[in-house]
Amino acid sequence: MALIVHKYGGTSMGSTERIKNVAKRVAKWHAAGHKVAVVPSAMSGETNRLIGLAKEIQEQPDPRELDMIASTGEQVSVGLLSMALRALGLEAVSYAGWQVPIKTDNAYTKARIESIDDQRILADMNAGRVVIITGFQGVDPEGNITTLGRGGSDTSAVAVAAAIKADECLIYTDVDGVYTTDPRVEPNARRLDVVTFEEMLEMASLGSKILQIRSVEFAGKYKVKTRVLSSLTDPLMPLEEEMHSGTLITFEEDNTMEQAVISGIAFNRDEAKITLRGVPDKPGIAFQILGPISEANIDVDMIIQNTSLDGTTDFSFTVHRNEYKKALDVLNTVVQPNIHAKEISGDDKICKVSAVGIGMRSHVGIASLMFRSLSQEGINIQMISTSEIKISVVIDDKYMELAVRALHKAFDLEQV
Amino acid sequence: MALIVHKYGGTSMGSTERIKNVAKRVAKWHAAGHKVAVVPSAMSGETNRLIGLAKEIQEQPDPRELDMIASTGEQVSVGLLSMALRALGLEAVSYAGWQVPIKTDNAYTKARIESIDDQRILADMNAGRVVIITGFQGVDPEGNITTLGRGGSDTSAVAVAAAIKADECLIYTDVDGVYTTDPRVEPNARRLDVVTFEEMLEMASLGSKILQIRSVEFAGKYKVKTRVLSSLTDPLMPLEEEMHSGTLITFEEDNTMEQAVISGIAFNRDEAKITLRGVPDKPGIAFQILGPISEANIDVDMIIQNTSLDGTTDFSFTVHRNEYKKALDVLNTVVQPNIHAKEISGDDKICKVSAVGIGMRSHVGIASLMFRSLSQEGINIQMISTSEIKISVVIDDKYMELAVRALHKAFDLEQV
Numbered sequence: 001m002a003l004i005v006h007k008y009g010g011t012s013m014g015s016t017e018r019i020k021n022v023a024k025r026v027a028k029w030h031a032a033g034h035k036v037a038v039v040p041s042a043m044s045g046e047t048n049r050l051i052g053l054a055k056e057i058q059e060q061p062d063p064r065e066l067d068m069i070a071s072t073g074e075q076v077s078v079g080l081l082s083m084a085l086r087a088l089g090l091e092a093v094s095y096a097g098w099q100v101p102i103k104t105d106n107a108y109t110k111a112r113i114e115s116i117d118d119q120r121i122l123a124d125m126n127a128g129r130v131v132i133i134t135g136f137q138g139v140d141p142e143g144n145i146t147t148l149g150r151g152g153s154d155t156s157a158v159a160v161a162a163a164i165k166a167d168e169c170l171i172y173t174d175v176d177g178v179y180t181t182d183p184r185v186e187p188n189a190r191r192l193d194v195v196t197f198e199e200m201l202e203m204a205s206l207g208s209k210i211l212q213i214r215s216v217e218f219a220g221k222y223k224v225k226t227r228v229l230s231s232l233t234d235p236l237m238p239l240e241e242e243m244h245s246g247t248l249i250t251f252e253e254d255n256t257m258e259q260a261v262i263s264g265i266a267f268n269r270d271e272a273k274i275t276l277r278g279v280p281d282k283p284g285i286a287f288q289i290l291g292p293i294s295e296a297n298i299d300v301d302m303i304i305q306n307t308s309l310d311g312t313t314d315f316s317f318t319v320h321r322n323e324y325k326k327a328l329d330v331l332n333t334v335v336q337p338n339i340h341a342k343e344i345s346g347d348d349k350i351c352k353v354s355a356v357g358i359g360m361r362s363h364v365g366i367a368s369l370m371f372r373s374l375s376q377e378g379i380n381i382q383m384i385s386t387s388e389i390k391i392s393v394v395i396d397d398k399y400m401e402l403a404v405r406a407l408h409k410a411f412d413l414e415q416v
Numbered sequence: 417m418a419l420i421v422h423k424y425g426g427t428s429m430g431s432t433e434r435i436k437n438v439a440k441r442v443a444k445w446h447a448a449g450h451k452v453a454v455v456p457s458a459m460s461g462e463t464n465r466l467i468g469l470a471k472e473i474q475e476q477p478d479p480r481e482l483d484m485i486a487s488t489g490e491q492v493s494v495g496l497l498s499m500a501l502r503a504l505g506l507e508a509v510s511y512a513g514w515q516v517p518i519k520t521d522n523a524y525t526k527a528r529i530e531s532i533d534d535q536r537i538l539a540d541m542n543a544g545r546v547v548i549i550t551g552f553q554g555v556d557p558e559g560n561i562t563t564l565g566r567g568g569s570d571t572s573a574v575a576v577a578a579a580i581k582a583d584e585c586l587i588y589t590d591v592d593g594v595y596t597t598d599p600r601v602e603p604n605a606r607r608l609d610v611v612t613f614e615e616m617l618e619m620a621s622l623g624s625k626i627l628q629i630r631s632v633e634f635a636g637k638y639k640v641k642t643r644v645l646s647s648l649t650d651p652l653m654p655l656e657e658e659m660h661s662g663t664l665i666t667f668e669e670d671n672t673m674e675q676a677v678i679s680g681i682a683f684n685r686d687e688a689k690i691t692l693r694g695v696p697d698k699p700g701i702a703f704q705i706l707g708p709i710s711e712a713n714i715d716v717d718m719i720i721q722n723t724s725l726d727g728t729t730d731f732s733f734t735v736h737r738n739e740y741k742k743a744l745d746v747l748n749t750v751v752q753p754n755i756h757a758k759e760i761s762g763d764d765k766i767c768k769v770s771a772v773g774i775g776m777r778s779h780v781g782i783a784s785l786m787f788r789s790l791s792q793e794g795i796n797i798q799m800i801s802t803s804e805i806k807i808s809v810v811i812d813d814k815y816m817e818l819a820v821r822a823l824h825k826a827f828d829l830e831q832v
Contacts, residue, residue, distance in 0.1 A: 016472035050492065056432035058499040065502070068495035068510050072488035076466065079485035083474040086481070094484055098514070099559055143515055 002167035003125070004029060005037050007135065007157030010044035011174045012231035013077050016084075023084035025172075025235035026130060030090060032239050035125040037164065039135045039157035040081050042073025047136075063108030067137070067147045070109075071097070074134035074153070082132050092130040095120065097137040097145070102156065104138035104146045111138060111146035113155065113218075116163035125164075133160055151212030158215045162222035169224050170246075171211065172231035177247035178203065178210055180413035181265040185404045188414040192247050192263060199263045200249050202356040202390045216249070223251055261366060262357035262411040265404050269351040271301060272324035273382065273394060274317055274331065278342025281313040285339065289315060292334040298323045302352070302385045302392065312342070316383060318394065324348045350382065351400040354392040355407055367391050373410040379403055418583035419541070420445060421453045423551065423573030426460035427590045428647035429493050432500075439500035441588075441651035442546060446506060448655050451541040453580065455551045455573040456497050458489025463552075479524035483553070483563045486525075487513070490550035490569070498548050507545040511536065513553040513561070518572065520554035520562045527554060527562035529571065529634075532579035541580075549576055567628030574631045578638035585640050586662075587627065588647035593663035594619065594626060596829035597681040601820045604830040608663050608679060615679045616665050618772040618806045632665070639667055677782060678773035678827040681820050685767040687717060688740035689799065689810060690733055690747065694758025697729040701755065705731060708750040714739045718768070718801045718808065728758070732799055734810065740764045766798065767816040770808040771823055783807050789826040795819055 006029070008022050022040070029036050050069050054061040078094035085092035100120060104111035124131045135153025140146050148155055154171060161169035176191065178200065183189040195203070197220040204213040210228055219226045229246025279285055286305065293300060303317045319327045324346060331344050360366050370391055374381060379402065383394035395403055408414065422445070424438050438456070445452050466485050470477040494510035501508035516536060520527035540547045551569025554562050564571055570587060577585035592607065594616065599605040611619070613636040620629040626644055635642045645662025695701055702721065709716060719733045735743045740762060747760050776782050786807055790797060795818065799810035811819055824830065 016469060019473060053432060053492070053496060054499060057435060057496050058503045062499050062502050065495040065498045065510055068498075068512070069492050072491050075488050075491075076469070076485050079481040080469060080473050082481045082484075083470060083478050086478050087474045094481055096484070096561070145512070 001033050002035070003164060004034050005039065005157055005161040005164070005166045005169045007039045007153060007169065007171045008041065008231055009153070009173050010041040010046070012172055013040050013042070013081070014044040016080065019077075019080050020084050020087075021235045022081060022172075022231070023088055025231075026081075026085060027088045027090055028236060028239060030130055037121060037125060037131040037133060037160060037166070038081060039133050039153055039160055040074070040077040041135050041153040042077055046073035046076070064144060067108045067111075067145050070147050071134070071137040071145050074136050078132045078134050082130075085130050085132075090130055091128055092132060093124055094132040094134075096134050097156075098139035098143070100133060102133075102138035102159070104140055104148070106140035106142065106144065106146065108144075108146055110149040111140065112214075113138060113148070113159045116159055118163045121160070121164055148214075149212075151209075151215075154212040154215035155218055158218045158222075158224050158226060161224045161226075162218065167225065169219070169226045171215075171226060171228045173210065173228060174230070174232060175210060175228070176230035176232075176245065177228050178249075178264070180263065181404055181408050182267070185267070185401050186265075186408045189408065190413060190415045194248050194250055195263055196358045197249055197251050198389055199356050199358055202354070202387070203264060203266050219249060220251070225250070261359040261363050262355050262413065263359075264356050264413065265407045265411070266354045266356055267351060267400060267404055268354075269397060269400060270321055271318040271350060271352055271394075272321045272327075272346060272348035273350050274319065274324075274327055274344070274346040276315045276331070276339070276341040276344050278312045279315050279339055281311055285313075286315070288339055289331070289335055290317070292330050293317075293319075293327055296326060296330050298327050298330070302383060302394065304383050304385065315341075318350075318352070318383070321348050347382075349397040350394050351397045352392050352394050353400065353403045353407065354390050355411060356390045357411075358389050360389050360391075369410055370407060373406045374403055377402055377406050379406075417449050418451070419580060420450050421455065421573055421577040421580070421582045421585045423455045423569060423585065423587045424457065424647055425569070425589050426457040426462070428588055429456050429458070429497070430460040432496065435493075435496050435500050436503075437651045438497060438588075438647070439504055441647075442497075442501060443504045443506055444652060444655055446546055453537055453541060453547040453549060453576060453582070454497060455549050455569055455576055456490070456493040457551050457569040458493055462489035462492070480560060483524045483527075483561050486563050487550070487553040487561050490552050494548045494550050498546075501546050501548075507543075508548060509540055509545050510548040510550075512550050513572075514555035514559070516549060518549075518554035518575070520556055520564070522556035522558065522560065522562065524560075524562055526565040527556065528630075529554060529564070529575045532575055534579045537576070537580055564630075567625075567631075570628040570631035571634055574634040574638075574640050574642060577640045577642075578634065583641065585635070585642045587631075587642060587644045589626065589644060590646070590648060591626060591644070592646035592648075592661065593644055594665075594680070596679065597820055597824050598683070601683070601817050602681075602824045605824065606829060606831045610664050610666055611679055612774045613665055613667050614805055615772050615774055618770070618803070619680060619682050635665060636667070641666070677775040677779050678771050678829065679775075680772050681769065681823045681827070681829065682772055683767060683769045683816055683820055685813060685816060686737055687734040687766060687768055687810075688737045688743075688762060688764035689766050690735065690740075690743055690760070690762040692731045692747070692755070692757040692760050694728045695731050695755055697727055701729075702731070704755055705747070705751055706733070708746050709733075709735075709743060712742065712746050714743050714746070718799060718810065720799050720801065731757075734766075734768070734799070737764050763798075765813040766810050767813045768808050768810050769816065769819045769823065770806050771827060772806045773827075774805050776805050776807075785826055786823060789822045790819055793818055793822050795822075 135156040551572040
């Protein structure tokens with residue numbers, strides 16, 4: 001008799017047949033006495049189709065009008081899923097973001113949820129109805145439709161779960177959980193039964209595309225028990241089994257068992273590295289370099305500055321590969337005339353590999369084990385960056401698979 | 417410096433290229449100093465695609481959810497058109513029905529407009545913006561999305577024009593006006609410069625599919641000056657010429673010129689005829705026959721009862737062909753046990769041909785001219801029905817084209 005939120009991605013909603021399968025799964029939970037709200041994405045391909053139409057009209061589509069258009073994909077999905085549930089004899093009702101309402105700020109195409117009214121949702125659920133709410137969208141204070149950005153339906157689902165104080169938020173997706181690393185790179189990768197919210201956050205930000213990072217932040221902020229599980233299983237599989245499948249994202253305080261030292265190896269080959277050598281080591285130099293980069297709307301990930309040796313220092317940072325050329329341009333034309341670096345160089349054939357684990361906090365020697373493993377494979381480390389629960393290294397792109405497998409083995413993450 | 421509403425149908429909005437043409441036309445009106453609101457339909461084929469998806473899920477789609485889905489086609493259209501106008505450097509803003517709001521009753525899939533708030537629309541227009549409003553849809557008192565039924569965008573446009581007290585409502589369509597009859601049947605059909613609202617109402621109800629009949633009723637009730645004109649002309653044609661093209665629907669009191677006796681010949685081959693012979697001629701018999709028909713949700717068009725001869729009478733009526741079988745069923749199973757007609761027969765190979773004209777009111781002899789023309793062609797008249805400005809006859813389906821051409825000639829409607 002729990003209060004449950006289900007979220008289904010675009011692939012799970014990809015055809016009317018699949019939508020009927022989603023309905024069967026939801027009906028199973030409902031029949032077991034649970035109160036269920038569902039947040040579906042647009043049918044796969046639909047959001048791209050809509051954005052494609054917009055770009056045929058305007059190369060840079062007006063953000064308000066783009067949201068007006070892009071939000072319709074989810075509106076179709078909720079209607080179809082509601083029909084599929086009614087066809088099974090359930091009472092169901094669909095709501096667009098503005099009908100709930102899900103209130104956001106007015107940052108079109110990347111809005112943030114500010115509040116969700118739980119009244120309508122809970123009244124329907126208490127009356128025995130399955131409530132189906134559009135993902136990805138909301139309404140701003142002036143009544144304009146907004147969207148949350150790509151993958152925003154994850155955030156919608158977790159936010160709805162937080163608002164109605166759901167017992168659990170189930171994210172059904174085309175993978176069956178969170179793995180110690182990508183199984184396509186390391187076939188021995190193991191599914192984690194449990195991962196902490198902080199680990200998940202590092203995983204998400206490092207390129208594991210299972211959950212949108214903002215949904216993880218939301219889950220952490222509001223302590224929403226969230227589970228990632230497969231939507232490709234038989235929708236009528238035993239409920240008891242389904243309830244314990246996938247990977248549960250928990251919170252440290254709930255979790256008294258001993259943590260593995262390292263939970264997973266994440267990687268990201270979307271970045272490029274830029275280095276300025278022989279930069280005068282004086283106050284304000286980092287701002288002089290990164291200010292113009294930020295003004296050009298280029299996001300920076302890792303930043304490293306070495307200690308000064310001879311009054312000059314070396315300064316390195318990474319950007320998204322798509323913005324590599326633009327960043328070099330900015331440095332050469334805007335920054336260099338002021339700082340007179342000895343050399344500005346870059347490399348877009350790099351990757352970032354990270355060991356993530358909450359257990360790292362209380363264990364020494366993780367970094368040295370990591371560095372030793374990579375050195376044994378003859379892999380040179382170009383940059384290092386650490387957080388409380390993560391160590392990241394930048395290495396040559398061509399060693400990525402080798403490094404992931406070596407670390408996966410070094411930290412004993414293989415299937416048992 | 418007029419306040420103008422434009423309406424564009426699905427064909428005019430059929431591709432991003434066509435939407436750009438619509439934008440050019442709207443921009444031309446705006447550049448001439450007019451304040452313009454635009455009501456576009458969904459891109460052609462889109463509403464059918466959405467309804468198709470719904471029917472794959474539920475054979476009889478739930479009406480509320482169907483409206484949730486079907487309304488998205490127009491939402492995409494307004495966003496795209498707004499972008500196309502912005503791409504031309506205009507200020508434009510799109511609104512869904514609920515954002516205006518366009519308030520309707522809660523009769524999903526065939527809702528009726530109850531009120532339109534003009535504040536937001538007029539504020540934007542006065543600020544120099546082109547306002548683009550979804551056709552076909554509204555919002556009910558509980559905040560559910562409703563649609564107005566097929567062709568509802570015409571009604572939306574006329575209703576918006578009434579609400580903001582527009583000087584004229586321009587319905588851009590793929591025909592260039594209202595004709596004396598269908599040019600596919602009579603190549604000499606002539607475009608009317610002016611037609612009265614009452615004539616247009618008869619034409620629309622008789623099967624001329626240029627305008628949805630409810631939009632004509634709305635135009636009549638609120639005296640909205642409405643023009644039907646072509647969207648296939650060069651969007652940059654001289655404004656002065658475009659303003660006087662097509663057919664203007666006027667109101668008698670505005671129109672002092674002498675009316676032609678007959679304005680047009682309309683026809684309809686969607687009907688079937690049912691006759692009950694030898695029905696006892698007593699009070700309440702019409703209700704005994706048509707009550708059960710109406711309870712079965714079957715619409716009846718013409719009804720004819722001849723004078724009694726021998727204490728019994730013959731009773732005939734017409735229904736839509738799709739409901740012909742159902743109507744016969746009701747008569748045989750529900751009605752006949754009570755009335756004991758001598759015979760119940762029907763014919764679904766009929767058509768209705770009508771002469772329509774406001775001038776008929778003050779001219780005698782129209783009916784006899786009509787009957788003589790048909791008789792000269794050897795066409796037998798099966799039923800006759802008249803209103804103040806219309807005479808309709810039911811004839812054998814196979815004579816339809818012949819009858820239309822004969823009457824078109826008899827009433828001097830040819831091109832000059």
